[in-house]
Amino acid sequence: MNSKLFHKILTEFMRDYKENVYRLAYSYVKHPQNAMDVVQDAIQKALTKSDSLTKPESIKSWFYRIVVNTALDYLRRAKKLVPVADEVLEQQGVNDHDVIQDLHLSETLEELPMMYREVIILRFFEDMKLEDVALVLNIPLSTVKSRLYQALKILRINMKQEETY
Template sequence: MLQSELEECLIRCITDYQANIYRLAYSYVRNTEDALDIVQESIHRALVSAESLKNPDAIKNWFFRIVVNLSLDFLRKHKRIRIVDDETLESYSSGTADVYPDLDLKRALEELPMKYRSIVILRYFEDMKIEEVAEVLQENVNTIKTRLYQALRILRIQLNDDSSEEVQ
């Protein structure tokens, strides 16, 4: 495939999946500006290294892998630890716990280790097949299946524990 055709195909892929690409980056970094920076850097890297793509039919998975890798790199480089004084800490603490059942899944997902969270996000939020998830994360299909099963088991336990605490 010619370089110009490959670039057109890549641009079409980015345009078609722009919301998914942003959502994927945001699911890792949890910050709008950082997610946009990751998307921009992903597009740049994809255009620069487009000739390294061996199978043009796998362009979506290839690009998603770039987004995932850049997101993970960002998290490694920017491990944020904020030191907060007691006054600021008290201002955020209302003294009572608010209960929002809709946020249980979001909180449970955030508590999952990254190796499980990535799989759940790609499989259920990005609606990828197991094989596509394995390709994006560069893992064995059986490893992805096992981790997905473990992640769902952990989420089920967390959500059941939370709901039983609310009832008491």
Template sequence: MTKKEKFELVENFIMENREAHYRLAYSYVRNKENALDIVQDAILKALKSIDRLEELTYMKTWFYRIVVNTAIDFIRKHRRVTVMDDDILNIHLPALKDDMIDMDLQEAVDLLPTKYKSVIILRFFEDLKIDEIAEITGENVNTIKTRLYAALKKLRIEIGEEFRL
């Protein structure tokens, strides 16, 4: 396969799944503009490192890994600055009971250490399998399982026993 053909396949994959990529980035930063910046940076990184993608069957995990790492880098660089998104402002307005549970869940996930937060986001918000998460994070499957169970335990403690994923 030529580099041009590989480039076109990656470009098509990115375009076809742009909502999922945005949603993944947004789940880390909770801000529309920052999520778009992360996706844009991830696309640029992916296109620059397209030669590292050896197996096209791993394109999804390869690109998700780039998005996750870009989001984590963004958070580290901008840790001190927090921009309040319109959606976040709406969360703090009077809400229905169901909205309060969602807010509690979002806040609890945001409070998790990055290694646990990544596993929860990828497993439950992106509906990825354990082995795909292991590939994206560069960890082994047993480590991901351990982190998943530890993260769920932390969430149950934070939100309360009525919480079940």
């Protein structure tokens, strides 16, 4: 694919999916500015690896994989997880019940091991097909399915335990 066509495809993709890409990066690094840095680094990497995109219709899974890998690289460099900023928590929900429920779900998601959390985020928050999740994470489809099953099982157990308190 020539570079002019690639730039056009990437530009259109970023225009249409910028919020999703940012949210994906944020789900890993948990800080607004760091998420923006991850997105910018991912765009730069995408521009240098344009020849690895063989089919323009698979740009979403191709670029999400770059974002995930860039976020993981960032976390390895930082060697720590950053807690959710207070101002982000304050922007959650309209009523107290929804806020508490959303916060509880967020906390429960954060307790999941990364291998389960990333499958949940990509499948449900980014609305990706299981096959695309497998492509983004570079793991077999069967692994995605088993991780999703285990993650949902853990989430159900944790959410039910909280309801009893």
